[in-house]
Amino acid sequence: MTGAAALALLPAGMTIAHAQSARLDALQPNMPADAKMLLSANELVYNRDSERVIVRGAVQINYGGYQMVAQQVEYSQKTGRIVATGEIELIEPGGNKIYADKMDVTDNFADGFIETMRVETTDLTKLAAVNGERRNGEEIILNQAVYTACTPCAVDPNHRSLWHIKAQRIIQNGRTHTVRLENARFELFGKPIVYLPVLEVPDHTVKRKSGFLFPGFRYTQKLGAGVSIPYYWAISPSMDATVTATGLTRQGFLLEGEFRQRFEMGQHVLRFAGISQASPQTFTADTVDAQERERGMIGSKADFKINPRWAFGWDVLVQSDNNFSKTYELSTFDGTTLTNQAYLTGLGKRNSFDMRAFYFDIQDADPDSLAEKQQAVAQVLDYQYTAPEPVLGGELTAKVNVTAVERSRQDSYTVLGVERFRGLEGEDQRFTAETEWKRTFIIPGGLSLTPLLAARGDAVGISTDQPLGYTGDFTNDDAVTRGMLTAGLEARYPILMATANSSHILEPIAQVYLRPNEQYAGALPNEDAQSFVFDATNLFERDKFSGFDRIEGGSRANVGLRYTGTLGNGYGLRAIAGQSFHLGGVNSFATDDLVKVGADSGLETDRSDYVTMIGIDAPSGITGSFSGRFDEQDLSLRRTDATLGYEGIQWQSAITYTSIKAQPTYGSPTDQDEIQTAAAWRFRDYWSVFGQVTYDINNDTVTRNGIGITYDDQDTLFSIVYQNERDPDDVVANDWSIGARLSFRTLGDINIGDTTFDDLN
Incomplete structure (x- = not known):
């Protein structure tokens, strides 16, 4: 009782x-x-x-x-x-x-x-x-x-x-x-x-019972102080909704709503928001935030399971202008880039199917929405299959990719007189099919040999404008086909060295890939292979390009050394070092490209830059890692990512140093050197203080900083956070914000803005 x-x-x-x-x-x-x-x-x-x-x-x-x-x-x-x-x-x-x-x-x-x-x-x-x-x-x-x-x-x-x-x-x-x-x-x-x-x-x-929920609070630079009153409506056992009215001291009355419905196979969430801005002039002049008064959005997200293997859904946003959701920090819609998509996926024991349609919302303060208009509308299909039984004693895999891209405005820009084309106005389609076979043999003495055979074919349809000012040779054909045959051999020789208190595995690795030149190198649209970073993580990849629009051609050898060690006192060590060599044919990374994807990558020469990665894990909670790319001629450091972290009972901290030397042809005209730090200190029972700073070394500027304090005894949580982000281009409506949270276990939360730090748990 x-x-x-x-x-x-x-x-x-x-x-x-x-x-x-x-x-x-x-x-x-x-x-x-x-x-x-x-x-x-x-x-x-x-x-x-x-x-x-x-x-x-x-x-x-x-x-x-x-x-x-x-x-x-x-x-x-x-x-x-x-x-x-x-x-x-x-x-x-x-x-x-x-x-x-x-x-x-x-x-x-x-x-x-x-x-x-x-x-x-x-x-x-x-x-x-x-x-x-x-x-x-x-x-x-x-x-x-x-x-x-x-x-x-x-x-x-x-x-x-x-x-x-x-x-x-x-x-x-x-x-x-x-x-x-x-x-x-x-x-x-x-x-x-x-x-x-x-x-x-x-x-x-x-x-479930209809009624008012906990009020919410917020305070930001251009919106002012706000109080939100949410009302929960239990419509039926499978449907409910929440309507939230927010009063903002500088912008007036914001109305939000969320309708949720569950089905036997999944659920659907519909969101809307709208405001008639009381003081648009509060925002930076000549921005969409300052020019628009009536603003709103509608978002829809659904996830359905057809059966245990097949699922479909969508996640779409429609808004009155290109910055409303970000300016008013609407949850799940406040990112710089929002991906609208519809999808159908299937997953079997040895195969997978993924079909998606994309549209990208770029949320910035540009009244003309130029960046968004330059984004592609894309449809992508991916299928992968692995043969259930060995074929000639080895593993046989197959891939199919179909991509269709449409863009209403050309996306290009010039850096130091070099024109780069991230997207062409018009349409292009590509069908790709690829198969690979490989088998591993263990030679007496421990040598591991893995021969590999791969074949790929592409059919490309092009209905785009010619890239005027392009230094390469773009095709004039409306449809082209290309293919690639690869024969490869990988050799590994793991050496185990063990003592009473430690074990070490040293593994020399060598790969050789023989193949013809890449057909239509730089002559076709490049939509999905624009981002490229050569480091230790992709040293031993057969095709180092990030997507299907480019194919690595020419014969190449990859040579390196991998080390893994475990010490008896709890320390763990790992390292990779190596280099790649262009052996014959045309080097795909030295050919021209619409986005100059191989330029200054470290692979454009016959002898690549040296790449290394070193990591250490200490039982005291200290972790460290270093990844670097060294010039193959003078060993100067071309790219660095170094991280040192500590996680203990009272302290949690991390510092990351990133250095990227100028890559003028690739679109980065100056050196980029940055330090990111984040730390948290538990100074009393249940009390912690935390903060973060991002410092641009070259410009001698703090680009982002924040500090906060929290109390958490598992029943009561109180947190207050201040965050500031430098915005030289006026693309962020609120440069700084203050967030707070008060939570009582079993009762509920009171939130004021955002109290999370991206760099801390």
């Missing part, structure tokens, strides 16, 4: 419209019909005339899953009541514990009274009341009750929770499925901050 009463207070914490987490049904008496009582005590007195049994001294009772200890228990066979006194502890079948000075209940623990009670539930919440009563098997009444959550109390009984709820009277009605609080107040740090004369909320049996 009292366990049910304990959790009856849980909805009082203002989580009014959500399903209650209290499990009152688990606390209701459920006495088996054949239950037998086991009794242990120092003394037992049975009065045959009055039909009373009195037990005293170290009383222990086990009955139907209920366990009770007390100093004295008196049981009346006539009335069927149990009266226990003195240091009572009752453990219910569900694990909840009830402590009291006196307990007068029926013999099935269904109805009765308890004086000076205290309850500890299995979810580490606590309730205390002067007395409690259960009436008519359906109504629980608690008088002068206090409720709190106290996870740390499980290990520290002296810990005091920062908050609690006090109510003069709490009534849980099993017939109406409601919980009524009378004269309740929420106290924080021992001080009342919210008073509720009367509050009636649904109990645990009502899974």
Whole structure:
């Protein structure tokens, strides 16, 4: 009875419209019909005339899953009541514990009274009341009750929770499925901050209930302070919605809505938002934020499972201008680039299918939306297959890729007099089919040899404008075909060196690939192979291009050394170093390309730059890694990524140094050197301070910084964060923001803006 009463207070914490987490049904008496009582005590007195049994001294009772200890228990066979006194502890079948000075209940623990009670539930919440009563098997009444959550109390009984709820009277009605609080107040740090004369909320049996949710708060530079009032609407068992009204001191009234519907196969979420800006002039002049007054968006996202292997869905956004969702920080829609897509996927035991259509929203402050208009509308199909049985003793795999791209405006720019074309106006389509066979032989002595054969064919249709100013030779044909045959051999010789306290594996690796020249190198549209970084991670790749639009041609050898070590004191080491050699034919990385993809890559010469990667993991929590590319002539460092991190009980920190030397032809005219730091320090129990800084060394500028402080004892979480981002191009409406979060376990959250750091957990 009292366990049910304990959790009856849980909805009082203002989580009014959500399903209650209290499990009152688990606390209701459920006495088996054949239950037998086991009794242990120092003394037992049975009065045959009055039909009373009195037990005293170290009383222990086990009955139907209920366990009770007390100093004295008196049981009346006539009335069927149990009266226990003195240091009572009752453990219910569900694990909840009830402590009291006196307990007068029926013999099935269904109805009765308890004086000076205290309850500890299995979810580490606590309730205390002067007395409690259960009436008519359906109504629980608690008088002068206090409720709190106290996870740390499980290990520290002296810990005091920062908050609690006090109510003069709490009534849980099993017939109406409601919980009524009378004269309740929420106290924080021992001080009342919210008073509720009367509050009636649904109990645990009502899974979803319409009503107001916790208010939200925010503060940003150009929007000002804001208060959000959300209303939850339980439409049906499979549909619900949330409508949120937000008042912003600088921009007026923002209305948001989210409609959710579940189906047997999946779910669909529809979102909308709109505002009539009160002060557009607050934003930077000549931006879309300053020019638009009526702004809005509609977003739709769906995920459906046709069967265990096949799924389809979509994620699309339509908005009045190209920066609304980012400016107003609408959750899940506030990124710089939003990918609208529809997809169909299938996954088998040895094959996969993925078909998608893409449209890209670029959220920036440009009133003409030039960057978005230059984005492609694309449809992509990928299929992969692995033969279930060995073919000639080896593994046979096949790939198919179909890509169709349409662009309404050419995407090009000039850097130091070099024109780069990221996309051409018009349409192009490509069909690619590729198959690969490889088999590994282990030679006596431990040498591993893997021969490889691969064949690929492409059919390309082109209906694009000619790239005027292109230094290469772009094809004039409307349709072309190309192919590539590759024969390769990989040799590995792992050497194991072991001592009593460590083990080391040193593995020399050599690869040779023989193939003809790349056909139409630089003469075809390049949409999916524009990004290219040569480092240790792709040293041993057969085709180092990132997509299908370019094919690596010409004969090449890759040579390197891989090391893995484990030391007895807990240290782990790993390293790769190597170089690639162009052996014959035309070097694909030295040929012209619409985006100059191979320029300054380190592979454009017959001897590539040297690439290395070193990593270390220490048992103290320190981790470090270094990745570098060194010039093959003078060993000057061309690209560096170095990270040093530490994660301990009180400290968490990371520092990353990135250095990229100028690649003028590739579109990067100056050196880029940057340091990113992030750290968190737990300076007291439950208290932490954290921050991050990003520093541009070349421009001597802090491009991003932030700091925050948090308290988290698992029941109460408080966090406040300040973040600032340099915006020289005025593409971000709010350069700085302040976020805060106040969360009470079992009750709910109060949020003000964003309190997350990308570089910290």
